[in-house]
Each structure stands twice: as C-alpha cells, then as structure tokens.
Amino acid sequence: MSDSSPVRTDAVVLDVWCELQCPDCRGALDDVRALRARYGDRLQPRLRHFPLEKHQHAFAAAQAAEEALEQGKGWAYVEAVLERVEELDRRGESFLVEVARELGLDAEEFDTALIDGRHILVVDADQAEGKAIGVSGTPTYVIGGERLDGGKSQEGLRERIEGIADRLLADGPA
Secondary structure (H helix, E strand, O other): OOOOOOOOOOOEEEEEEEOOOOHHHHHHHHHHHHHHHHHHHHEEEEEEEOOOOOOOOHHHHHHHHHHHHHOOOHHHHHHHHHHOHHHHHHHOHHHHHHHHHHOOOOHHHHHHHHHHOOOHHHHHHHHHHHHHOOOOOOOEEEEOOEEEEOOOOOOOHHHHHHHHHHHHHHHOOO
16 A cells, blocks of 8 residues: 555655554554655655454455555554554454544445455455565565564664665665
C-alpha cells in the first residue's frame, strides 16, 4: 500500500512489512514519521502487509487498510489503528469500522469490504512476496534491495535506513 499521490520516479521506495496488530510496528511509526519528515517526497514509504497468525485480527486489519487507501486515507488509517493496537486486540473488526468512521471514511463500505473480502488478494500477494524474500516477522524494511529486520529490535534501524537512502539519493535514479 502506498498513498494515492503520484509516484515519483526519482523517489527511493521503502517497503515497510507490517501488521496492524503488532506492538513493534506501532513503535516503528516514529521511525517512519521521522523518515518522512527528513526526506519528504524523495522517500516513498510503502506499507506491505504481513499479518501474523498469532494475531487474530491482523488479516482483517490489512484488508481494512486497503479499503482506507481506496477511500484516500491509507496512511492516516494505518497510523490510527497502530496507535490503538490494544483496542484492536479487544474489539476486532468493529474497532476497524469505528476508526474508519472517526476518520470520515465510509464506514458502511468498510464493513462491506470486510465481509466481501475484496482486498484479500492484495493482502495475500504481499504476504507471499514477503515470505519469498525472507520476511519472517514485523516490522521488516526493504530499501535498495537490502532487508532490515526490525522485529527483534528497532535500535539503529532508522540510521541504517537513512544511510541507504542517502546513498541511493546521491546515486540518482537508475
């Protein structure tokens, strides 16, 4: 998932393999925000779904994030859900619809999307790609072909991402 703004061909893509019921992914939000502030539109963070089996509502949350993207507020929705991950743990899908309503999205359409499964293929494709490149936990970052596992520790990851981004931006578009 990326936001709906046009993709810049000279922007560096940062894939963020995430799941919305993961407390570690909530912690990673600060790093993603700092990276966005530092690089602006020169860095394109792209949420990639990797719902973990141990989290009962993660797959539904990934589908809901795709619906939010379709309605124009993908990252805002992701951030709102991650900020309240404990509430998602307790309340499940009704919480996902409530967050949509709070953000001014079409909550009825969210509910329908969760029932009809219109975003399942996107979530499945992300998860399959993640497994294929060795993602085993969340958050995991991929930038410039390098995979950085944040599931064990976030310490030093932002600096490593910045170093790779700086190098890629200095090299210019391929």
